[in-house]
Amino acid sequence: MESQDGVERYTPDDGSSVKIADEVVGVIAGIAATEVEGIAGMAGGIASGITEMLGKKNFSKGVKVEVGETQAALDLYLVIQYGVSIPEVAQQVQENVKRAVESMTGLDVVEVNVHVQGVAFGEPEDKEVRVR
Numbered sequence: 774m775e776s777q778d779g780v781e782r783y784t785p786d787d788g789s790s791v792k793i794a795d796e797v798v799g800v801i802a803g804i805a806a807t808e809v810e811g812i813a814g815m816a817g818g819i820a821s822g823i824t825e826m827l828g829k830k831n832f833s834k835g836v837k838v839e840v841g842e843t844q845a846a847l848d849l850y851l852v853i854q855y856g857v858s859i860p861e862v863a864q865q866v867q868e869n870v871k872r873a874v875e876s877m878t879g880l881d882v883v884e885v886n887v888h889v890q891g892v893a894f895g896e897p898e899d900k901e902v903r904v905r
Contacts, residue, residue: 793878795840799833802847802885805873806836809865811857813893816850835890845874846884852891863887 803815815835837848847870853859867885874882 793840793880795838796833798840798845798847798874798878798880799836799838801874801877802838802849802870803832803834803836805870806849806851806866809862809869811854811862812866813852813854813891816852816888816890840880843881844883845878845880846886847874847882848886848888850888850890852893853889855892855894859889863889 806812807815817831817834835850837850839846849866849870851863851866853862866887870885871882874880
């Protein structure tokens with residue numbers, strides 16, 4: 774695999790190639806993280822807030838991706854539901870994200886770093902929560 778401008782290039786034996794953008798890896802990771810019980814949502818910055826105001830879903834919100842030739846490292850910024858075990862939920866997120874990214878992209882995920890940015894109280898109506 775070769776990487777240029779944040780796009781993975783996989784060259785099969787026949788000479789054709791498959792390109793996987795960093796944004797795609799981020800979307801996969803964001804969806805996999807929010808599937809875990811105990812996650813209230815992803816914490817995003819001002820750019821994702823503007824995207825949401827324009828009516829677009831940003832599935833890679835709260836995800837930072839670094840992709841190399843054959844490996845990927847991810848940082849996830851999460852909001853956790855009040856009352857759950859943070860270490861247990863974080864470990865489940867790491868396992869689910871690693872499994873999803875590796876199975877869908879073929880990349881070797883070497884790091885999934887979880888950053889808990891906030892705690893949500895009550896039942897989440899929407900998986901996207903803003904932290905102040």
